[in-house]
Amino acid sequence: MKKYKKIVRLIPLDQRRFKFIYIFSLLLIFCLFGRLVKLQVFNASDLQRKARLIQSSKTNSLKKRRSIVDRNNRLIAYDKPLYKLWAHPKHFNFPGDSINKVRSIEEVIEKLSPILDINDEILLGKFNNKMSGIKVLDEIPEEKAEKIKNLQISGLDLFKYSQRYYPQGELYSNLVGFVNDENKGSAGLELHLENQIKVFNKINFIKRGGDGTPLPDNSAPSDFIYDYKTLGLTIDSKLQKASFNALSKQVSKWKAKKGFAIVMDVTNGRILSLVTVPSYDPNKFWQYDSELFRGWYSQDLFEPGSTFKPINLALALEEKVIQKDGLVEDVGKINVGGWTLYNWDKKGNGYIDYPKVLQVSSNVAMIKIMQNLDPPIYWDWLKKLGINKNLETDLFESTAGQLKRKDLFVNQSIEPAVTSFGKGFSISPLKLVQLHAALANGGFEVTPHVTSTFEERVNKNSKKQFFSQEVSKTVLEWMESVVDEGSGSGAKIEGYRIAGKTGTSQKALNGSYTSKKVCSFVATLPVNDPKYAVLVVVDEPSKSYAYGSTVAVPVAREIIESLIVIEKIPPNIKDHGMIVKKP
Template structure:
């Protein structure tokens, strides 16, 4: 066979190349065609997504990645006059289970949760079987328990945080502090009346979150977590409140009484240092209490004060010049006014006492003597003065639910002699215990009507005042001479009269007992029910400096049981216990003369 020349080889290679090149170009064209179609498809889809559906998808993405939230701002704390925490917000958690997302056996998860939740595994398994998702396993979990559960790293569990209101003193000041509902709105006490000051002002802001729903802390708006440190400070003293509650509860149990209240007020400026009602409730679990206990009846309920109102009537008569401090009236023991019999509480045992001075009328709590005193004043003038004291209005305290006192219609009072007669010894009209406290303060502070209040204002931890509630200025009602005269008479009640149990060695104290029939809502009076009370003023030294405070302490006991249940036996011992604590806490010096 002849060898193939180089030229033949070149020609053969060229021919093969031509034969191969033709199908390769076709394949290349197909590839480029497919790529072109794909590119056109992608571009079309991008056009559809970015142009046609762009606004809709952008909105959906924003909803997934961002949400509008209010600036985090816990409710302001409430503290007493000494900075003791009475109410504060704390983080709490609700635990939900989603069994459909469990990666472990339900039995294993129940066993792991049993200890931190303090629940038997069997009970948790029973809850898991209720449904596939959204099962509430626990509510009100503390941060520590939530941290332990989170540390288990179990799929299918969800811890939802929220702010919980905590009241560390439980029921100690519940009637003043109040409580908040599930919507974090105040429903009683200063939680309600100072809602706008306790709920910090917040602003809405867009917050970013990751794909798993967690907030991205590095993308939070500036100042999102910043809050001021201001606290709502009360005028109340937790230490005095504790003493008052203990003394009140003891007497309520001893005399099987329905309820009672004790209050302490600085007569100079109207600051309430203690306000106790029993029975009461725990602000942390207010929903477990009877509805009746959630109101502050010392502020909301009316009663007829009885003999504790007599010093105020004497002050009216002295101020008008209708009597003099040394005036004398005959006490027959019982009289008839416009067909109505009126007698002294001790008429059956002591009969008529004869000629009595004004001091003796107060000391012996003579109803007949008081009728004679107030007869010296025209009924219309007397009615005007009762209005001047504040009857028919409210005290103006900064607590919700206050009731206005009630006084008969002017025409009825003026033209019915028995109305003036019964009013002279504190019956026939009604007021709240708080309003009686306010009126008694006039006798202690030189004759001024002051507005009782329980809030000092907003303060920071350094004691700087940022807000003070507007308090009306004191309003003159009696002259200082009149009030000092009456206060001296009230001292005799404690040293020689019905209030002797309230005596405290080395201190001058003014006081007045009260034992009144309990008015029936349908008219008239209950046959056996009574309300006992005692008001004490300390110190009652004459001519104290203007800056030296006097304190008024009032105890009112509703329906005490027993033949010996009087203001002197039931209420006066409570006031004495509270005054003894007050002397220590406020560093009241002994009287210079007695």
């Protein structure tokens, strides 16, 4: 059977339909071309920017300031990670719920309340019928934030940030200071060393592919290493606490206005402890009077009184106007330029040697000793010691001491006379401990400091020498007699050679002295190998019988006892003939 092929006739396309399709196609091509031109030419820069945002992520360190640690790496200040909790009730949804289900605020609060340890009604009051953008709570610690994350509730957002925290509270506040609400240093080292503490992290960008995988680029490995440095202090926290407790107890006992205590290494100026009372909690700085934020130990000035007598004796020895084995007559009073000056007890001591001058703290004897030194030379020495200069340190900016003009000092005999027993001029407590450090270390100037970076900078400069080794040794031995036999006997510790000098000076107001006092005591130990200087200053004790020996010495003794244990200072067995019996 034959097979036949079917012949299909082609019907010509309708001309109008053909023209319509042709014109429509042209228009479509022109539209696509126009769109392409717009994207590639006119919108190119904007699209490139959007693409970079999608393809790259910005990394920045949460940490804003470096941690501050003591010499044993105990934390003093650090950036503590905290969280803010935001809620969007219109999106509340629990794990396992259908996508369209919205949980009530009460249901969410029921889960949050046990974690945040806040009453349900208090939490409910934070919502105020809002459905989005509600700040529920601030300062949520990391462990609680992790529990909230584990709830996996849609509509809850946790925003991480850092906040400066001071774990040791008031112990370091007068030294370290605090940061304000904008995370900027506002007092103490936080302010003075802002550039060393603040973290200057550059912003890094990581390029990513469509699936989020990081793409290779020209970034160096070091570009993504965050700042993990710390600001290390020379302070020892154990000694700091012991000093703070001893000073606080005495300031409270004597109802004093304030107090200061410092322990310093005389060989290099490292400060091992520096405390002031009253203090404040830097975590709640807004609750305190701003007067407490001042570093008065370097900014306030006082007349050092008898604690300056050893310095004057060193000047007299250096100028050879007295001999080591000399004597001086003390009749209890002396007339200088029409002024009658007395000893503190208005009693005479007869002919006494120089150790005895310090033991009884004789003003009259000191005046007679320093009258052997020409006033111009005396004044030049005071200037050389830096009495009227700012003290360069990494602590607060210091106030320059006050010293009379040279012409007044030279032409008015009363000026060198009162200077001989620590009156008529004023210095900061920090300056006083610096001078006694020089007296202890063989005469060399050291700069009080609390950071190693500052020490490295200072060590590049050559040290000034004020006193000879022989003069330093002599005066230190004279000061030792004050602790062994004089007003500093309360600081005597069996087996240890301790040098010291008490001071009690009246405070001046509007050019005349008042009944208010400053009681002080400075000590150096051990005398056989000087290493540490301890200074205690108590301002305006209000009880009777307030002297350096009764107010400041007991504080110094407690501090020295702690220092001996912490620094493992061995007793001087040979000189004291100590015998240790076997059990």
